[in-house]
Amino acid sequence: MSMQKPTGTQDLLPGEVEKWQLIEEKARDVCRRFHYKEIRTPIFEHTELFVRGVGETTDIVEKEMYTFQDKGNRSLSLRPEGTAGVVRAYAENKLYGDPDISKLYYVGPMFRYERPQAGRYRQFHQFGAEVFGSTDPGLDAEVIALGYAIYKEIGLRDVTVEINSVGTPEIRAVYRTKLQEYLKPMLGELCRDCQSRYERNPMRVLDCKVDQHRFADAPSVIDYLDDEAAAHFTKVQSYLTAMDIPFRLNPRLVRGLDYYTHTAFEFKAAGIGAIDTIGGGGRYNGLVGEVGGPDQPGVGFGLGLERILLVLAAQGVELPAEPQLDxxxxxxxxxxxxxxxxxxxxxxxxxxxxxxxxxxxxxxxxxxxxxxxxxxxxxxxxxxxxxxxxxxxxxxxxxxxxxxxxxxxxxxxxxxx
RNA sequence: GCGGUCGUGGCGAAGUGGCUAACGCAUCGGAUUGUGGCUCCGACAUUCGGGGGUUCAAUUCCCCUCGAUCGCCCCA
Missing domain, CATH: 3.40.50.800 (Anticodon-binding domain)
Structure with a gap:
């Protein structure tokens, strides 16, 4: 074999690519109805954007980025996710000057250096949406509804929404301490992964597949929310209920990116081997400021296109075939x-x-x-x-x-x- | 980064330490001077991911390497 594609990448050949076109078309159509406008941002950005935006201690930034020096000695990185670039573009182009809030969507390739497996590639594709300029819980609900509507439009069945509130950074700091106090006595008995998670990200310990059963009485973030955060979360849920979007409260839901505040959510579906998350997102009220913009709130999500395709295949959903020649x-x-x-x-x-x-x-x-x-x-x-x-x-x-x-x-x- | 499985023609898939590497699909040619889908006949891997080793002899055994795939971590 003389030339092969790099590990974790795929050639989308005729016959397959039509499915992608259809999915993107349907997602765009739903966005149009929700009044979201497309934005296209660079596939690479200054490395610093992701370090600040995604979080210095996240796995994504610590070990998964495709980082390189250009000829001007700048450190650039292929985008590992979509939000940071859109946030940067929002701030840089001063879209916050617009009298209305900004409702944006994007689609394109993302890059993470990881070992490939079912539903996970080094170059993968996301369809995402981001909204800036309002802390209204109705927007959290709208964004979740948008993602849900896209899956539905595409024809996916049995998509479940899990939501949680991770509060504010202040709330999380308090909770984190309480959680560590709770875990400390049993630390020696926990699995090796959990022992390292204890320091790095104790909330993740609760999600552990090995030791999960031990944490039935663990403190929950939700119990530490202040009145404002709790009210916000309650409203999000009532809106979802009003829209008849089925969701499940998961107080242990933690996302791998540092920027989330208040609402965090994941879309799940079975059919991709060991993986069940097909999309995820949340609110990020501090992120615009973090990357140098004004203090504007945001909320958004990313959907994995490969994962949608995999679940569609597992569910036996047939997409319309290519039309014949005249x-x-x-x-x-x-x-x-x-x-x-x-x-x-x-x-x-x-x-x-x-x-x-x-x-x-x-x-x-x-x-x-x-x-x-x-x-x-x-x-x-x-x-x-x-x-x-x-x-x-x-x-x-x-x-x-x-x-x-x-x-x-x-x-x-x-x-x- | 760690672990399991795998790597034979365009695709799917047998196989054995030793003469010409099954078979199915697809493709091409013929039966049919200018007519498809069905049928019949024929053709189609000097070669078994790449490199090295063991051996009189390796696709088959060993090592390395590359790749695929599944899982762990983490995530879309």
Missing amino acids: VYLIALGDAAEAEAVRLAYELRGAGLKVDKDYTGRKMKAQMKSADRFAARYAAILGDDELAQGVITVKTLATGEQTAVPLGELANYVKANQ
Whole structure:
């Protein structure tokens, strides 16, 4: 094997890429209805943006970034997630000057250096949305509803929403201390991962697959929320209920990015091996300020496109197949070939899906191609037809055949849709 | 970063320390002078991811390497 794609990347070939187009189309359509506008930001940014935005101690920044020096000795990184870049663009372009709040969406590749497995790649794709300029809990709910609506529009079944409130940084600091106090006595008995998580991110210990059963009486962040945070969280839930979006409270839900405040949520679905998260997000009221912008609140999510595709496949959801060819031109002889090249162009100009043979094979082989392409018509052009100014049109489904004047072919095909 | 499994033609998939590496699908050619889908006949891997080693002899055994895949950590 001479050249291979880098580990964790994929070639999306014809046949597969149509599914991506469809998913993106549907997601865009839902965003349009929710009045979100697309934003496109660079695929690489200054490394510092992610360090400050995503969090210095997160796994993403500590060990998963594709970081490189450019020729001007700047440290740049391929974006490992979408929010930081959008936040930067929002601040840099002073979108906060807009009298209305900014409702944005994006789609594109993200990069993380990790060992690939089912549903996880080094280059993967996210569809995300971010809203800036309001702390209204109605927006938290709208953003969750948007993600949920996208999954539904695409045809995913059994998507569940899990939500939690991680409060404010101050609340989290208090909670973190309480949690460590709670865990300390049993620290020696916990698994090795949990022992390291105890210092790094004690909230994650509660999520441990090995020791989870021990923490039934662990303190919950929700109990430490102040009145304002609690009220916010309550409202988010009541809005979701009003919209009839099924959600589950998960007081142990922790996200891997540092910037979340108040609402954190994940979309889950089965069917990707050991992984069940297909999207996640939350509110990030301090992030815009963190990357140098004004103190503007935000809330958003990211959906994993690969994971959507995987769950769709697991659920046996069939996406519409590629439409067939209208006409496949079969030319016999040099004169016919010349006319067929011209005719194909003419028919395409008339809006028809047309192709012809370019391998110079015999008629039988060309007919086989027409059949493989599921063409509605095979149009045969040889010396006889050329002499009479007609073309033999065969309806492949029925085998019927008729001579049509060359200039009438486009109309004939259109009239018999 | 760590661990399991795997790597044979365009695809799927047998196989054995030793003569010409099954089979299925696809493809191409023929039966059919200019007509597809069905049928029949024929063709299609000097080679078994790459490198090294053991051996008289390796696709088959060993080592390394690259890749795929699944899992851990973490996450989309």
